[in-house]
Amino acid sequence: xxxxxxxxxxxxxYFEIDRRLLGCxxxxxxxxxxxxxxxxxxxxxxxxxxxxxxxxxxxxFYIIGLITLFAASMLNxxxxxxxxxxxxxxxxxxxxxxxVHPYIIKGSKRFVHLLGFxxxxxxxxxxxxxxxxxxxxARMSEKFGDKMFTCRDAWRLEWLSWWTYLALFLPxxxxxxxxxxxxxxxxxxxxxxxxxFIAGLPWKFFAGLVALIPLGITxxxxxxxxxxxxxxxxxxxxxxxxxxxxxIQSIQHGGLLGSGDDAFVKQSLxxxxxxxxxxxxxxxxxxxxxxxxxxxxLYVLKRLVxxxxxxxxxxxxxxxxxxxxxxxxxxxxxxxxxxxxxxPKGMTLPFxxxxxxxxxxxxxxxxxxxxxxxxxxWK
Numbered sequence: 001x002x003x004x005x006x007x008x009x010x011x012x013x014y015f016e017i018d019r020r021l022l023g024c025x026x027x028x029x030x031x032x033x034x035x036x037x038x039x040x041x042x043x044x045x046x047x048x049x050x051x052x053x054x055x056x057x058x059x060x061f062y063i064i065g066l067i068t069l070f071a072a073s074m075l076n077x078x079x080x081x082x083x084x085x086x087x088x089x090x091x092x093x094x095x096x097x098x099x100v101h102p103y104i105i106k107g108s109k110r111f112v113h114l115l116g117f118x119x120x121x122x123x124x125x126x127x128x129x130x131x132x133x134x135x136x137x138a139r140m141s142e143k144f145g146d147k148m149f150t151c152r153d154a155w156r157l158e159w160l161s162w163w164t165y166l167a168l169f170l171p172x173x174x175x176x177x178x179x180x181x182x183x184x185x186x187x188x189x190x191x192x193x194x195x196x197f198i199a200g201l202p203w204k205f206f207a208g209l210v211a212l213i214p215l216g217i218t219x220x221x222x223x224x225x226x227x228x229x230x231x232x233x234x235x236x237x238x239x240x241x242x243x244x245x246x247x248i249q250s251i252q253h254g255g256l257l258g259s260g261d262d263a264f265v266k267q268s269l270x271x272x273x274x275x276x277x278x279x280x281x282x283x284x285x286x287x288x289x290x291x292x293x294x295x296x297x298l299y300v301l302k303r304l305v306x307x308x309x310x311x312x313x314x315x316x317x318x319x320x321x322x323x324x325x326x327x328x329x330x331x332x333x334x335x336x337x338x339x340x341x342x343x344p345k346g347m348t349l350p351f352x353x354x355x356x357x358x359x360x361x362x363x364x365x366x367x368x369x370x371x372x373x374x375x376x377x378w379k
Contacts, residue, residue, distance in 0.1 A: 013074055016374045021303040024296060025069070025351060025366055031293065032277075032352035032359075033062065039280035040273035040354060054273055054354055060117070061356030065363035072367025077315070077375055080368045084131035087364065088168075091125025095175045098122075110181050110346075122176045122184045123357040127365035129169065130191065130326060134318035136165055137199045141314055149201055183347055187329060194325035195318055198308075244340045247279040251287070251338075258286030273354040275346055278338045294335075297350075301328050307373045316376040323369045327362075 033055070040054030047053075075083065094112050102109035103118055111118045139160055140148040148154050155162050176185045193209050201209070250272075253259055272280040282290040304324035311317040327350055334349045336342035348355040350362050 009074070013374070016378045017073060017370055018303065018307060018373055021300065021307070021366070022073070022370060024300045024303065027296065028300070028351035029062070029066070031281075031296075035277055035281050035284070035352065036273050036354050038284055039277055043273050058354055058356060058359075061359050065360045068360060069363040069367040072364055073370040073374070075368065075371045077372055080131060080371055081135055083364075083368065084128040084135075087128030088125050088132060091121050091128065092172050094119065094121035094124070095172055099175065110184070117356060120355075120357040122181060123355075123361045125172070126188075126326060126361050127368060129188065130195075130322035130365065131319055131368060133165075133169075133192065133195055134315050134322055136160075137195065137318045138313070138315035141199065146200060148199075149196075149205060183333070187326070187333070187347070190329050191322055191325045194329075195322045198321045199318060244337075244344070247276045247338050248340060250276075250279040250283040251290075254283035254286050254290070256287050258282075258284050258289065274348065275334065275344065275353065276338055277349055277353045278335060281352075293352075297331050301331075304369070307369070311373070311376050313372075313376045316372045319372055320369055323365055326365070 036058055037052065037055050040058075041051035044051055044053035072080070072083065094114070097112045098109055098121060101112070103111040103113040105111055105118060110120050110122060112121060113119075137148075140154060140162075143160065144151045144154050157163055173185055173188055176188065189209075189212060193206065196209065197206055278290065278293075281293065301324055304320055304327065308317050308320035308324060311320060330347055330350055333342055333347050334353070337344050337347070348358040351359065
């Protein structure tokens with residue numbers, strides 16, 4: 001296709017990029033498009049819309065996301081950091097609007113209406129959160145070495161200190177928790193714990209930080225009615241368990257080879273094209289192909305881990321590790337929800353579920369990861 005000797009930015013990009021990771025991401029996007037049409041057509045007919053209604057609503061995000069993926073993968077490290085800073089600024093500017101002027105969808109106040117689109121600020125700022133956290137950890141490691149968590153100087157009121165990091169991101173996490181969006185807040189905490197762990201956080205501090213996750217869930221259980229209901233439904237099976245029941249029935253009805261045109265259970269699954277799209281896929285094409293999709297998701301995670309362990313720059317190591325933590329955790333939560341092993345959290349299956357903010361955010365994140373991995377390997 002291209003010869004290595006040809007001198008151009010495009011050919012250099014083609015030979016230097018992690019083509020396996022990029023190819024897998026594009027395959028996931030293609031699979032997502034197919035099943036947003038398949039599962040979304042049922043949901044659209046249920047609300048009196050044409051079969052392609054959700055696909056048309058998602059199409060601008062597919063276009064923006066794919067352009068973002070390829071454009072971001074061509075950036076250098078300096079521009080990756082600049083885009084990440086802008087990403088966080090925009091996300092944090094929009095977050096307060098979810099409190100003072102939210103756009104409510106199915107009772108959720110996590111959205112704002114911006115330029116004709118419904119946008120979820122907590123999703124938008126995930127790429128910037130990971131990249132800037134990785135940059136911060138790399139700079140702290142460079143300055144303080146192995147003692148960056150315990151050295152007193154690392155906790156002084158300076159621009160490069162832990163207090164600066166907390167002052168930047170803690171308000172955002174509190175606003176997300178206040179929505180209330182406990183699931184997304186816990187996702188951010190889980191990713192942060194993973195990044196601090198790979199950065200060498202001592203075990204006693206890591207255990208204390210991880211303990212904040214169940215503490216947050218317990219607090220939400222006793223103070224937030226919807227969290228209490230969902231957890232009790234998960235534990236006891238009582239209450240409004242309709243979506244999860246239909247999800248499991250969809251998977252069972254699909255069998256090994258799928259039910260194809262006879263897939264009727266997903267017709268009564270309210271969120272077949274969003275949170276429960278894996279159940280719709282399993283019913284349509286069967287457990288064998290659904291397991292193949294799981295293998296593809298695991299391979300993407302493996303490529304991220306491989307790129308992280310091969311990184312020479314600590315920043316690239318932390319950034320790629322953070323991306324792996326986010327991708328893996330979100331996939332696990334979505335699949336566990338589908339199988340009734342976790343309370344419903346409204347979390348998408350990356351690159352596959354219907355959801356514009358999540359799709360564009362993951363495209364931006366993976367584009368920037370491809371860029372810094374390429375620069376670290378070849379420059």
